[in-house]
Amino acid sequence: MKNSNIDSEKFNRRSFLKKTGKGVGIALGVTIANTLPVNFASAQSKKLSYPFTLGIASGDPVPDGVVLWTRLAPDPLNGGGMDNHPFPVQWEVSLDSSFKKVVKRGTELSKPQLGHSIHVEVDGLQPSTWYYYQFKAGSEISPVGRTKTAPAFGSHVDKLAFAFASCQNWPVGYYTAYQHMSKDDLDLVIHLGDYIYEGRHNSSGVRPIEKDFPEIYTIDDYRNRYALYKLDADLQAAHANFPWIVTNDDHEVDNNWAGDVPQDPGKQNTEDFLKRRAIAFQAYYEHMPFRRTSFPNGSSMQLYRRLNFGNLVDFNVLDTRQYRDDQANGDGWDSPTPESMDPSRTLLGEKQERWLLDGLTTSQVKWNVLAQQVFFARRDGAFGPEKERYSMDAWDGYPGARQRILDFLAENNITNTVVLTGDVHTSWANEVKANFDDQNSKNVAVEFVGTSITSGGDGSDVNSDTAQILQENPHIKFFSNQRGYVRCTLTQQKWQTDFMVVPYVTRPGAPIQTRTSFIVEDGKSNLQQVTTEAAPV
Structure with a gap:
């Protein structure tokens, strides 16, 4: 299997062993974090079936390195199919896709207690440089991946292009947006959550499955659910072509969970939920290119x-x-109440909130991005001056916490703040006011909300109430209910956001189109809509 967007050449077993200078049978005593030295000869007890079924990935780039990821899973939907002992995995990083200019190589152990996943923290690389990487387990070779290191700290950077995405419910549609993303001209990808959905997957969905999959609770359940999603070739291509930065939302654990509180406290007590959360976090780590600091x-x-x-x-x-407080008013959409308006309520937790504000204060960059999950700007879903209705799961359910950030931006004159958001399965472009009670107050940030990859089905360009929502919320400048991803291109002078949409996801092969684009100029938190195309049909 080759990456569709990389001109790669597989190297054979003899050349690989020649390059590494040793065979797996004689490489003894390599110690991996949290494991004892393992004899590789005993670890490789039998011929391995093709193990790279879930693809490869890279992530969290820094100037001198990046994380490389894979998981050995010859039987991906049945726990992975690996023996219950460590297995050696060799890796190489090269300046070219044919691996004639190898710059780094090594061996890691896939550990059964981590689902035979591999996380290689490669260092010693050059800043702002594209590299190619590949894994080998037994006699099997992985596809070739491509990744890029970050620029040197403090260095001048003229341009950066990235895409962000979220919400990829597997049964309801095809990942065509990822097929197009994998061919885009990008430096990295950001995923804002809902990589999987934990609930029941029905055999009556758009994608054919032989049986219903129940809601997931055990580590095997979570591993199999990630495997189902990662078997998608378009998702694998997007991972293989760019480094990713990932964070989760709710469905990686349990719908609308909040801190130590599950969606359904009547069915899961706190102790049971925390056990489930621990399992879910482990599975998330096993399937993403995280550093050890996120273990x-x-x-x-x-x-x-x-x-x-x-x-x-x-x-x-x-x-x-x-770290959030439980949603107010029983979750859902509701009018403000003393509970939701309590200024002491937090969405980030005190420590994370202070970390964020301190970082904004000391930042020396042109643009400061808040890559996060839930709708940040005010979004009133009731129509009329005497009515208010807000999502208690979003920042609207924690207005005091939001106002602390808005006040901080205004009082410290912090400019060029851009919020990136997922979760809601629709596209929005918002100007973030210093005071949402006063539409004449200055803008302190902008927010781009990305639609889903599939969640919500085919969708439509507008809904029946779109005009009313925009009228009720004049700081909201754009809405679309189509699927896709968002592309952002940054320079020292401006930020451009392109909303990329597909007309359908319930069958494969959809074309991609730029639905609209917005520009934010340096020093100005105002949205300029520069192009609007007719909605695809």
């Missing part, structure tokens, strides 16, 4: 982090689930 500690996982790209942009990757 789960029981039911906790370090997800918020900051990635720098020279003097152009900082990505503040947020976690809006793990």
Whole structure:
């Protein structure tokens, strides 16, 4: 299997062993974190069936390195199919796709307690450089992946292009958007959550499956669900072509969970939910290109982090689930109440909120990004001046927490703040006001909300109430209910966002189109809509 967008050449077993300078049978005593030295000869007890069924990936790029990922799974939908002992996996990083200019190589062990996943933290690489990578297990060779390191800290960066995506419910549609994304001219991809859906998957969905899959609770359940999603060739291509930065939302664990509270406390007590959360976090780590700093500690996982790209942009990757107070008013959509308006309520938790604000204060870059999950700007879903109705799961359910960030941006004159959001399965472009009660107050940020990859089905360009929503919320400048992804191109002078949409996902082969584009100029938190195309049919 080759990456469809990379001119790659597989090297054979003899040349691989010649390049590494040793065969697996004589490479003894390699120690991996949290494991004892293992004899590779005993670990490789029998011929391995093709193990790279779930593809390969890279992520969290820094100036001198990147994380490489794969998981050995010859029987992916039945727990993976590996023996219950470590297995050696060799890897190489090269400047060319034919691996004639190898710069790094090594061996890691896939560990059964981590689903035979591999996380290689490669260092010693050059900044702002494209590399190719590949794995080998037994006599089997993985596809070739391509990745790119971040620019040197403080270096001048003229341009960066990336895409962001979220919400890819497997049964309801095809990942055609990823097929197009994998061929786009990008430096990286950001995923904002709902990589999987934990609920029941019905055999009556768009994608054919032989039986219903029940809601997932055990580690095998979660591993099999990730495997189902990662078997998709278009998703694999997008992972193989660019480094990814990922964070989760709710469905990687349980719908609309909040801190230690599950969606259905009547069915899961706190103890049972935290056990489930620990399992879900482990499976998430096993299937993503995370660094060791994000290794789960029981039911906790370090997800918020900051990635720098020279003097152009900082990505503040947020976690809006793990530390939040429970949703007010029983969750759902509701009018403001004393509970929801309590200024002490938090969405990020005190420590993460302080980390974010401190980072914005000391930032030396042109653009500051908040890569996060739930709708940030105010979004009133009731019509008329005397009515208000907000999502209690979004920042509207935590207005005091949001206002602390808005006040901080305004009082410290922090400009060029861009919020990236997923979750809602629709596209929006919002100007973020210093005070949403006063539409004449200044803008302190902009927000781009990306639609889903598949969740929600084919969708439509507009809904019956679109005009009313835009009228009720004048700071919201755009809405679309089509599927796709969002492409962002940054320079020192401006930020351009392109909403890329497909007309359908319930069958494969959909074309891609730029639905509309917005520009934000340096120093101005105003949205300029520069192109609008007719909605695809």
